[in-house]
Amino acid sequence: MRPFKLERYFAEYEFKAEWVLSASDCETLSMAELLGMAAGESLELWRELRLGYTETAGHPLLRAEVAGLYETIAADDVMIAAPEEAIFIAMQTLLTPGDHVIVVSPAYQSLYEVARHIGCGVTRWELEPERDGWRLDVGRLERLVEGRTRMLVINFPHNPTGHTLSRSELEAIVELARERGLYLFSDEMYRLLEYGRGARLPAACDLYEKGISLAGLSKAFGLPGLRVGWLATRERALLERWVAFKDYTTICASAPSEVLGIIALRSREPILLRNREIVRANLAVATEFFTAHQDRFGWLAPKAGPVAFPRWLGEETAERFCREAIDGAGVMIVPGSVFETPGDYLRIGLGRRGFRDALARLAEHLQGRFA
Ligand SMILES: Cc1ncc(COP(=O)(O)O)c(C=O)c1O
Known part of the structure; x- marks a missing residue:
């Protein structure tokens, strides 16, 4: 790469x-600030923590806390991984050489680089600068889709422009993905940092049966040093493949980070x-x-x-x-x-x-x- x-x-x-x-x-x-927010069970988890391996899919209580951020997602629909690792695992398990991927651009590089390295064709779906903000031409998407297109990659709130979509724009993307049977990989690392509740989009994993939401504690929670993120989808077979792939990346998350992640999510x-x-x-x-x-x-x-x-x-x-x-x-x-x-x-x-x-x-x- x-x-x-x-x-x-x-x-x-x-x-x-x-x-x-x-x-x-x-x-x-x-650490002192975060531990100061721990109480009851989570404080007990921290005090009693033993530093063995943890479950590959993630600590069951952490997965349950993550599921609580979504409408339709259960703890079993979540796999814990470092956010960057999660991008790598999702792309490696979903894409094969010759597949075509459409990526909102500019983009955080791994959102297209891993696909390119696998041997996929990548089409950038460019955001356009206007007089005082950014815009994505959602109507253009239909013209970008090819016979071999397998995945759409979006990222809203967007890095680096700070752009986001309206709900109807996101729904139009989901509708097209559904019609063409495409996976929708939605990098939602900046979700929960909207400027008003009305601007918060539904998560892709809630909106679409082939939607995959990537999120984590690095950005909105300000805890990148924990290296705690996750993938959420309702497609269980996919989750099993991710867990099997993770045996070749980190096997499991860091045990202290998982407990600190539970504390952070409970104090969200x-x-x-x-x-x-x-x-x-x-x-x-x-x-x-x-x-x-x-x-x-x-x-x-x-x-x-x-x-x-x-x-x-x-x-x-x-x-x-x-x-x-x-x-x-x-x-x-x-x-x-x-x-x-x-x-x-x-x-x-x-x-x-x-x-x-x-x-x-x-x-x-x-x-x-x-x-
Ligand atoms: C859009 C986006 N996705 C994923 C990541 C990866 O997050 P992490 O650095 O916590 O692995 C970042 C980090 O900057 C990002 O901006």
Whole structure:
């Protein structure tokens, strides 16, 4: 597989930069904060935890908590895996060489790279920038489907644009998938971070019998270090194949992470409330900043989730601007080119507490650089 450009970029700068302005996860919690939310049974689970192997499909109580996030899903319809691992397992078990896959683009690279590596044809279904936001032409999908199309890959709320669909757009996609017998792989890593309840889409696993929902604790919960995610589907035979494949990746999740995941899911209201509030406040700060710097940036407002993908309007490339921001101001910004998308864009992350200070530092840098 080709190098994962976004992850390699993070590997180079994330732990060196003073300010990370492009993270897609929300502000994390300390162990003390998370354990402070444990009570009764979950505290007991933590105290009594023994560090043996765990069940391949995941801790039964964790699977039950995950099922509680959906309408039609039972604990037995869920397999626990690290989110990135879950993408790999799903693609490896569902696709064969010569299959065709349609992927909403720009995309988190593994959502198309694994399929390409397997030997599938990949068609990108491009989001389009409009004057003040992003748009997906849902009517175009029908023209992208081929005889060998096996899977549609969507991701809403979307990384990196922050776009989301209306419910009727999602239903139109499901209808077409159903007509053509296609799997719908729905990366819902940013679900639960909508700006209002009305914007939350139903999960693909609830809406469609061949829908697969990928989600996890990395983004909305701000707990990527747990490496806890899951796949949910009503197609049981598929779940059995995933579990069998997992014997060749990690066999089972980390035992402490599973219990910490149970604690987090049982405390989801306060954790999500806190993170949505951080995103809401940062979105206001971002809107103000990008409006004040219209000569340099084209603000394409996100509709849901913790990331945005504004346009860079400066004379040098976005890549060069990002390099100068890190070298000159210690601010890490991800250039859109790591998403292998045409045009000059920047990925901005709205989920961290230091966002306002990072933007202030960037504003100083811009003033010094372009005054
Ligand atoms: C859309 C999307 N899917 C999946 C993942 C993978 O999540 P994790 O890093 O927790 O494995 C990410 C991480 O950035 C993502 O943005």
